[in-house]
Amino acid sequence: MSQKKISKLNPPSTIGIIGGGQLGRMLVLDAKRMGYNVIVFDPKPNSPAGQVADEQITAVYGDLNALRNLARKTDVITYEFEHIDVDLLTLLEYEGYTIYPSAKTLRLIQNKFVQKSMLNNIGIKVPEFYLINTLKELRDVFYKFGQKAILKTCRDGYDGKGNLVLNDINKLEENYQIFRGLEIMAEEFIHFTKEVSIIVAKNHDDIVLYPIAENFHENSILINSLIPANISVEIEKQIHIMSKKIVEELDDFGIFCIEFFIDSDSNVLVNEIAPRPHNSGHYTIEGCVSSQFEQHIRIITGMPLGSPKLRLPCAMYNILGNEHVAGTYSVSGVDAILNIKDCHFHLYGKLESKHLKKIGHITVLDDSVGKANHQAKIALSKIKID
Amino acid sequence: MSQKKISKLNPPSTIGIIGGGQLGRMLVLDAKRMGYNVIVFDPKPNSPAGQVADEQITAVYGDLNALRNLARKTDVITYEFEHIDVDLLTLLEYEGYTIYPSAKTLRLIQNKFVQKSMLNNIGIKVPEFYLINTLKELRDVFYKFGQKAILKTCRDGYDGKGNLVLNDINKLEENYQIFRGLEIMAEEFIHFTKEVSIIVAKNHDDIVLYPIAENFHENSILINSLIPANISVEIEKQIHIMSKKIVEELDDFGIFCIEFFIDSDSNVLVNEIAPRPHNSGHYTIEGCVSSQFEQHIRIITGMPLGSPKLRLPCAMYNILGNEHVAGTYSVSGVDAILNIKDCHFHLYGKLESKHLKKIGHITVLDDSVGKANHQAKIALSKIKID
Numbered sequence: 128m129s130q131k132k133i134s135k136l137n138p139p140s141t142i143g144i145i146g147g148g149q150l151g152r153m154l155v156l157d158a159k160r161m162g163y164n165v166i167v168f169d170p171k172p173n174s175p176a177g178q179v180a181d182e183q184i185t186a187v188y189g190d191l192n193a194l195r196n197l198a199r200k201t202d203v204i205t206y207e208f209e210h211i212d213v214d215l216l217t218l219l220e221y222e223g224y225t226i227y228p229s230a231k232t233l234r235l236i237q238n239k240f241v242q243k244s245m246l247n248n249i250g251i252k253v254p255e256f257y258l259i260n261t262l263k264e265l266r267d268v269f270y271k272f273g274q275k276a277i278l279k280t281c282r283d284g285y286d287g288k289g290n291l292v293l294n295d296i297n298k299l300e301e302n303y304q305i306f307r308g309l310e311i312m313a314e315e316f317i318h319f320t321k322e323v324s325i326i327v328a329k330n331h332d333d334i335v336l337y338p339i340a341e342n343f344h345e346n347s348i349l350i351n352s353l354i355p356a357n358i359s360v361e362i363e364k365q366i367h368i369m370s371k372k373i374v375e376e377l378d379d380f381g382i383f384c385i386e387f388f389i390d391s392d393s394n395v396l397v398n399e400i401a402p403r404p405h406n407s408g409h410y411t412i413e414g415c416v417s418s419q420f421e422q423h424i425r426i427i428t429g430m431p432l433g434s435p436k437l438r439l440p441c442a443m444y445n446i447l448g449n450e451h452v453a454g455t456y457s458v459s460g461v462d463a464i465l466n467i468k469d470c471h472f473h474l475y476g477k478l479e480s481k482h483l484k485k486i487g488h489i490t491v492l493d494d495s496v497g498k499a500n501h502q503a504k505i506a507l508s509k510i511k512i513d
Numbered sequence: 514m515s516q517k518k519i520s521k522l523n524p525p526s527t528i529g530i531i532g533g534g535q536l537g538r539m540l541v542l543d544a545k546r547m548g549y550n551v552i553v554f555d556p557k558p559n560s561p562a563g564q565v566a567d568e569q570i571t572a573v574y575g576d577l578n579a580l581r582n583l584a585r586k587t588d589v590i591t592y593e594f595e596h597i598d599v600d601l602l603t604l605l606e607y608e609g610y611t612i613y614p615s616a617k618t619l620r621l622i623q624n625k626f627v628q629k630s631m632l633n634n635i636g637i638k639v640p641e642f643y644l645i646n647t648l649k650e651l652r653d654v655f656y657k658f659g660q661k662a663i664l665k666t667c668r669d670g671y672d673g674k675g676n677l678v679l680n681d682i683n684k685l686e687e688n689y690q691i692f693r694g695l696e697i698m699a700e701e702f703i704h705f706t707k708e709v710s711i712i713v714a715k716n717h718d719d720i721v722l723y724p725i726a727e728n729f730h731e732n733s734i735l736i737n738s739l740i741p742a743n744i745s746v747e748i749e750k751q752i753h754i755m756s757k758k759i760v761e762e763l764d765d766f767g768i769f770c771i772e773f774f775i776d777s778d779s780n781v782l783v784n785e786i787a788p789r790p791h792n793s794g795h796y797t798i799e800g801c802v803s804s805q806f807e808q809h810i811r812i813i814t815g816m817p818l819g820s821p822k823l824r825l826p827c828a829m830y831n832i833l834g835n836e837h838v839a840g841t842y843s844v845s846g847v848d849a850i851l852n853i854k855d856c857h858f859h860l861y862g863k864l865e866s867k868h869l870k871k872i873g874h875i876t877v878l879d880d881s882v883g884k885a886n887h888q889a890k891i892a893l894s895k896i897k898i899d
Binding site: 135137138139152156159160161162164173178179181416425429430431433434436438457458459461462465466468469472473474475476487492 | 565
């Protein structure tokens with residue numbers, strides 16, 4: 128495989144994590160279990176990850192001196208979200224600090240146009256896409272796509288932010304103006320029948336593929352995942368081949384989540400790649416032998432990969448803030464959730480809630496996906512955010 | 514069941530834990546996952562539990578003001594070890610603070626003579642035992658027991674500290690002098706064929722019993738546990754009946770570990786009770802649906818009990834400090850451990866090691882206890898403490 132080799136860091140080496148949200152928190156919990164020290168970098172004090180880390184450096188993400196301070200105090204750096212100034216990471220690498228995945232990979236993934244161009248180049252099917260520089264270009268593409276398309280900012284989108292569905296020629300100019308000044312692209316609207324994703328772990332020796340999750344979104348926010356996905360063996364095989372090809376092309380180290388659309392003709396298209404643990408992989412905490420978080424810690428410390436084996440079928444549901452609460456909140460109904468067999472409750476310690484904000488999740492394990500999903504729906508209906 | 518009722522504490526309520534060792538650390542990791550805030554009380558800064566908690570109060574265990582500060586800042590208090598001044602806890606309870614298990618239970622368990630007398634009173638078989646006030650009394654008991662006995666301090670013993678095997682009449686006076694000034698008792702020496710233990714969880718609604726662990730000690734220190742224990746259904750039934758009877762008599766809330774001797778005539782005798790999660794229950798983290806730590810957090814927050822169901826047979830081995838290292842240490846061979854399938858590695862973040870100090874543990878899950886034990890032995894042989 129790769130010529131590069133990751134330095135072996137035995138505990139208690141120190142890991143730096145840029146970003147103090149829930150993904151960082153779950154990384155810290157596994158890193159601490161394994162005896163590592165962890166320093167979290169986040170602009171808000173007492174972040175979800177900072178609460179469980181040995182230390183939090185509180186500074187804005189663009190603060191080079193603070194980032195350098197993190198680098199000096201740690202043996203390896205990783206991140207839990209993509210929207211970091213990659214030039215600063217490149218500089219830190221140049222200064223000799225180690226970051227996984229590398230700034231090069233992050234740079235490629237950060238720009239969706241570049242990401243999709245790379246996928247195209249290596250023969251991976253993606254929705255048709257065009258960089259848009261003028262309203263005229265957008266109009267041409269819109270007609271080409273049969274008057275239905277997705278308009279996206281090339282950078283900084285997440286959970287539906289930075290995405291617009293175009294379906295009305297009369298609103299095209301208005302839509303175009305929304306992202307004025309930003310680099311944008313238009314994409315073919317895929318009438319998918321399923322959305323699925325896979326967590327892929329790569330170190331210098333090997334690649335392991337986790338079971339494929341079937342994902343359900345509302346308003347572009349992940350509502351729930353069912354594992355294993357209800358797909359044919361043929362499609363599973365295709366996804367495995369595509370996933371390996373992608374991470375081999377990236378030639379980097381870490382956890383990668385690849386999201387796919389499956390259309391009614393059983394075409395499999397890549398939607399996007401995240402260079403980090405992912406919401407659709409939360410089920411791996413209780414559902415798999417080694418979770419995506421433990422796996423990421425293993426990789427960046429130069430340890431061998433763990434097993435992605437599924438113990439039992441799983442259903443994962445996000446706990447989202449509702450429209451009635453903005454600010455501090457309380458949670459009730461936890462007792463009803465904890466009454467459900469093999470239901471695992473996670474709350475991220477976020478200080479404030481808002482509409483559709485991810486504040487926790489539950490994972491239910493059962494003999495079948497159907498049973499797990501049934502129990503998880505009951506569990507989710509019990510929780511109340513006030 | 515009990516007339517008492519535990520107040521329901523939804524997250525983010527705050528839990529106080531007296532003692533910042535590995536048991537506290539594993540309690541914190543589960544409490545944080547569930548969204549609780551945790552304050553740890555320990556005399557040493559940056560304790561294993563304090564590293565992952567929201568806050569550590571650093572003070573000696575006898576500091577009433579510091580303990581009261583913990584009580585004021587938290588919604589419920591628990592502890593991870595028994596050797597706390599129970600008068601101070603009684604005072605805090607009197608002041609209206611909630612402690613689980615209660616000071617009354619801790620007081621009873623702290624004194625082994627009182628603990629065993631209670632067991633005797635409710636008809637639970639224990640090794641024969643006598644309070645010793647004079648050397649003459651010790652000599653009489655020694656002869657009565659056939660010139661082999663155990664001399665114990667009634668309080669403050671753990672991991673073999675405060676225990677002496679008596680087998681030489683000529684050394685009896687010398688042995689007697691070792692514990693001079695302390696309350697002591699002499700116990701019949703049990704030629705056991707097996708040592709087993711069970712984790713019992715009790716809240717105000719119910720009791721659940723975890724699978725029974727078979728334990729192997731050297732120099733009174735737990736080396737490893739195999740789960741489920743290789744015992745007859747008949748003995749398992751006896752242990753279940755005895756365990757329920759004991760926790761019903763205690764009439765308190767929390768995790769209790771009960772250790773048993775089984776002799777060559779298949780007699781089952783209670784060795785001792787711990788009112789807290791226990792080393793022999795570490796396997797429950799990966800091995801069971803709800804771990805002993807999550808279960809303890811559920812109980813003290815008034816939540817329903819989780820399932821103690823075993824996912825797969827387990828072998829747990831402690832990682833102990835060796836005689837060559839006293840002070841700071843490094844750990845190597847972690848990569849070899851992590852290469853073993855379904856082997857889970859825990860390191861407690863202790864700042865210093867010493868001979869036989871518990872600094873971590875591993876748990877291996879497999880299809881059979883034999884296979885798990887085989888793999889765990891290989892794993893343990895790989896780790897090096899320098």
